[in-house]
Amino acid sequence: MASNQSLVIQIAGIVLSISEESAIAPIELGRPYQNFISTSKPDVFLTVHKDGIPKCDLQNARLIFNSQTTWSLYKTESQHIFVLKSPNFGLQPYRVGIFNSNNNSGDIYNRILNSLNPSDSFFSNPIGLPLFELLFVCLLAQGRGLMIHACGIDDHGRGILFAGNSTHGKSTMAKLWKEQATVLNDDRIVIRQREGRFWMYGTPWHSDYTGVAPHGVPLEKIFFLNHAAENTAQQVEGVNAVSKLVARAFPPLWDQEGMGFSLDFCADLVENIPCYELGFVPSGDIMDFIRCLS
Numbered sequence: 595m596a597s598n599q600s601l602v603i604q605i606a607g608i609v610l611s612i613s614e615e616s617a618i619a620p621i622e623l624g625r626p627y628q629n630f631i632s633t634s635k636p637d638v639f640l641t642v643h644k645d646g647i648p649k650c651d652l653q654n655a656r657l658i659f660n661s662q663t664t665w666s667l668y669k670t671e672s673q674h675i676f677v678l679k680s681p682n683f684g685l686q687p688y689r690v691g692i693f694n695s696n697n698n699s700g701d702i703y704n705r706i707l708n709s710l711n712p713s714d715s716f717f718s719n720p721i722g723l724p725l726f727e728l729l730f731v732c733l734l735a736q737g738r739g740l741m742i743h744a745c746g747i748d749d750h751g752r753g754i755l756f757a758g759n760s761t762h763g764k765s766t767m768a769k770l771w772k773e774q775a776t777v778l779n780d781d782r783i784v785i786r787q788r789e790g791r792f793w794m795y796g797t798p799w800h801s802d803y804t805g806v807a808p809h810g811v812p813l814e815k816i817f818f819l820n821h822a823a824e825n826t827a828q829q830v831e832g833v834n835a836v837s838k839l840v841a842r843a844f845p846p847l848w849d850q851e852g853m854g855f856s857l858d859f860c861a862d863l864v865e866n867i868p869c870y871e872l873g874f875v876p877s878g879d880i881m882d883f884i885r886c887l888s
Contacts, residue, residue: 735852739786758819822873
């Protein structure tokens, strides 16, 4: 007899309930999610299905966005439908997420590898990336905040954000700081506004550094990372700072209203938080250099 398996996690103050009607095994999201397990009241309710993907009538849905690689987004009057494909798994989708228009309730369907065993899905994590991250971007764009491609450091209550794209040094920063401060994440950080202040939060979606932390800390400084021959910092402001932040953010490109909120959020953020272009040498000296900046 089937029993309902459920898991509640909290990321950046957003609480998600993930349930599955299965007696075969409990839901497993992977080790990074263990620190995010919560007992708080959920804001978002997701139901996972591991017994295959139902036929989706996309002819009556409007294609909103096509990544040209791994996922597409369709929209109907009442639903958002994320369709995930991979050349590794043939022409058919391996995962489909169907959410209501507010993205606070939905079903996630997973293709099965062996039709004789309903628990045998392609991935042990029944939500997985990029679907979970895409859903979270949608939730943040509803007036909640923004996800940044960054390494976040909690330096004894002082939030330091090192924003950068691939190869810019985010994981290097995490390794340099890990003995002297708390690394929230080396790749994905969420920024939200709370009680008139900007806070940054760790997420489970890391790169090389696996010791992610779930809590938040008030944000004090933003650094745009670059490798350099010496440690240098030059303050950037206004449109230049907004442009650099947007280039390292995950805004909802498919959502005009959400994009408007995200751009306004970035403008407000750089107006209140000092931003710097940081050239750094990958050594422990960079920590004293950062701490000495006024």
